[in-house]
Amino acid sequence: MPSGEIARDTIAAVATAPGKGGIGVVRVSGPLVPAIGQAVLGSLPTPRHATLAWFRNAGGDAIDQGIAVYFPAPDSYTGEPVLELHGHGGPVVMQQLLRTCLDAGARLAEPGEFTRRAFLEGKLDLAQAEAVADLIDAASSEAARSALRSISGEFSAAVVALLGALVELRALTEAMLDFPEEEVDRLHRDDAAGRLATVRAALDEVIAKSRQGSLLRAGIHAVLAGAPNVGKSSLLNRLAGEERAIVTPTPGTTRDSLREPIQLEGVPLVLVDTAGMRAAGDEVERRGIERTKYELERADLVLAVAEAGAIRPLIADAPPGTARIVVYNKADLVPGFAAPPGAVAVSAKTGEGLDQLRQAILQAAGWSSTGESVFLARERHLRALRRASEHLQAATGQSEWEFFAEELRLAQDALASITGEFSSDDLLGEIFRRFCIGK
Numbered sequence: 001m002p003s004g005e006i007a008r009d010t011i012a013a014v015a016t017a018p019g020k021g022g023i024g025v026v027r028v029s030g031p032l033v034p035a036i037g038q039a040v041l042g043s044l045p046t047p048r049h050a051t052l053a054w055f056r057n058a059g060g061d062a063i064d065q066g067i068a069v070y071f072p073a074p075d076s077y078t079g080e081p082v083l084e085l086h087g088h089g090g091p092v093v094m095q096q097l098l099r100t101c102l103d104a105g106a107r108l109a110e111p112g113e114f115t116r117r118a119f120l121e122g123k124l125d126l127a128q129a130e131a132v133a134d135l136i137d138a139a140s141s142e143a144a145r146s147a148l149r150s151i152s153g154e155f156s157a158a159v160v161a162l163l164g165a166l167v168e169l170r171a172l173t174e175a176m177l178d179f180p181e182e183e184v185d186r187l188h189r190d191d192a193a194g195r196l197a198t199v200r201a202a203l204d205e206v207i208a209k210s211r212q213g214s215l216l217r218a219g220i221h222a223v224l225a226g227a228p229n230v231g232k233s234s235l236l237n238r239l240a241g242e243e244r245a246i247v248t249p250t251p252g253t254t255r256d257s258l259r260e261p262i263q264l265e266g267v268p269l270v271l272v273d274t275a276g277m278r279a280a281g282d283e284v285e286r287r288g289i290e291r292t293k294y295e296l297e298r299a300d301l302v303l304a305v306a307e308a309g310a311i312r313p314l315i316a317d318a319p320p321g322t323a324r325i326v327v328y329n330k331a332d333l334v335p336g337f338a339a340p341p342g343a344v345a346v347s348a349k350t351g352e353g354l355d356q357l358r359q360a361i362l363q364a365a366g367w368s369s370t371g372e373s374v375f376l377a378r379e380r381h382l383r384a385l386r387r388a389s390e391h392l393q394a395a396t397g398q399s400e401w402e403f404f405a406e407e408l409r410l411a412q413d414a415l416a417s418i419t420g421e422f423s424s425d426d427l428l429g430e431i432f433r434r435f436c437i438g439k
């Protein structure tokens with residue numbers, strides 16, 4: 001058990017979304033589950049069998065008829081005894097059912113408490129537990145797929161493999177510190193450098209996959225900006241696949257920013273249409289342009305739109321360093337128009353060049369669809385991975401074994417914080433198992 005904290009009380013909650021639905025589920029977990037099952041159902045159902053039963057309150061009145069499933073410990077989601085009551089999904093039925101479980105001795109579960117217990121009972125590690133929330137929150141199919149990979153432990157396995165390699169290297173180094181002989185020292189120095197390089201390469205790979213995954217979580221914030229009437233709103237509509245923004249031949253049509261969540265190849269993207277940048281005609285337009293500036297400052301990616309063949313300068317003030325794609329729209333009006341290198345020519349009217357634009361957006365945002373598994377890492381994971389990387393880099397330049405060992409330890413701590421496992425006992429175990437020093 002990762003923390004030694006023991007959950008003794010029994011928790012209950014409506015597990016399905018609030019509102020009306022065909023089915024609603026009350027979930028109960030903890031030692032009182034058998035007693036609560038008795039009280040509500042009259043008898044405990046056969047473990048892991050869907051059992052049709054009447055649900056009754058403390059007074060014996062029927063609340064609903066539904067399916068009850070009983071999972072004895074430890075083979076349940078939380079690792080504790082769990083009872084699921086699947087009733088008709090109306091708010092009144094669900095509240096009465098929940099009330100009955102609370103009256104029978106359960107307390108209301110806190111948010112995420114079932115998954116927290118699963119972690120405490122060793123059913124999931126931290127990264128897996130976080131992925132459960134990520135799967136539920138996933139905003140795109142690709143994000144959901146990545147979250148599922150994390151739940152199944154793919155991300156954790158990659159982190160644990162890195163930890164294993166680090167622990168081995170630390171064990172060798174600690175042994176070195178105990179036997180500081182010249183001969184061994186030279187041999188170990190070469191070996192350690194090689195091993196460290198291998199770990200760093202593997203860590204870099206995990207970081208790359210995680211960075212891609214963080215795009216899936218947060219989504220890419222792409223802002224369409226440019227002079228009035230160049231076709232920004234038309235492009236938004238095209239990319240969104242529906243008429244979301246108003247389009248007219250009159251410059252200054254868009255007065256306010258409009259956000260439209262879309263997906264490109266399963267990657268979530270928030271497209272922001274903005275008011276065209278020009279000397280403002282009136283107060284509303286002035287405010288619109290202020291908002292455009294605000295959006296530009298927050299953009300991950302700016303789509304700077306101009307008219308094909310136009311000599312008008314591009315206007316899109318984004319902070320330096322913001323990724324940017326120059327888009328020449330209305331290519332249909334300029335036969336034979338070719339965009340300069342790095343820019344994309346499109347026509348919101350005919351649709352030409354749009355696939356190329358989609359690819360350019362994904363690429364500029366840092367997404368490469370290698371088909372390889374991407375880890376739906378959280379900011380916390382990325383920070384931990386980067387911290388580990390910094391310590392390994394510091395270790396690389398170390399000539400003193402003590403400092404080398406210390407950097408390895410810090411890198412290990414950073415990685416271990418991802419899965420929430422691994423204490424220093426593991427290191428001791430590793431040393432003893434491998435060396436049996438002094439017998």
Ligand SMILES: Nc1nc2c(ncn2[C@@H]2O[C@H](COP(=O)(O)OP(=O)(O)OP(=O)(O)O)[C@@H](O)[C@H]2O)c(=O)[nH]1
Nearest residue numbers: 228229230231232233234252253254276330348349
């Ligand atoms: N021929 C042609 N016309 C286009 C194209 N894209 C947009 N238009 C036309 O250009 C005009 C302006 O389009 P909008 O999408 O409203 O342009 P905008 O940049 O959002 O303009 P503002 O909101 O005023 O800044 C409309 O009449 C569109 O029909 C294109 O690719 N080809």
Ligand SMILES: [Mg+2]
Nearest residue numbers: 232233253254
């Ligand atoms: Mg517009």
